[in-house]
Amino acid sequence: MENIEQHVKIEKQKARELRKSRWWQNKIATQCQCYYCAKSLSRDLVTMDHVVPLSQGGVSSRGNIVPSCKECNNIKKNRTASEWLWDSISDSSLVPIEESHTSHQLADVRE
Numbered sequence: 001m002e003n004i005e006q007h008v009k010i011e012k013q014k015a016r017e018l019r020k021s022r023w024w025q026n027k028i029a030t031q032c033q034c035y036y037c038a039k040s041l042s043r044d045l046v047t048m049d050h051v052v053p054l055s056q057g058g059v060s061s062r063g064n065i066v067p068s069c070k071e072c073n074n075i076k077k078n079r080t081a082s083e084w085l086w087d088s089i090s091d092s093s094l095v096p097i098e099e100s101h102t103s104h105q106l107a108d109v110r111e
């Protein structure tokens with residue numbers, strides 16, 4: 001496994017390139033909204049955030065980079081990835097909870 005500091009350095013450079021790319025410019029022009037709190041952002045307030053932090057082995061790929069407001073970006077930076085993940089699961093409507101409903105219903109209809 002390569003040195004994590006080296007990895008972060010390389011991926012940060014890639015992120016800088018991506019920030020200038022048409023893909024990113026287009027993304028923040030059409031979908032100027034924080035990925036985490038869904039707040040609408042003016043273009044100069046958008047920051048680039050890695051869903052999987054570089055320090056956790058994340059990469060600067062299109063699939064791992066999202067627009068984020070400064071607040072969310074800072075909160076995330078100050079936490080470990082697992083804590084953040086837990087928070088976003090516990091208060092996010094993006095996570096389907098159908099399965100637990102289903103199992104309750106099954107429990108109710110048993111003889």
Ligand SMILES: [Zn+2]
Nearest residue numbers: 034037069072
């Ligand atoms: Zn936000």
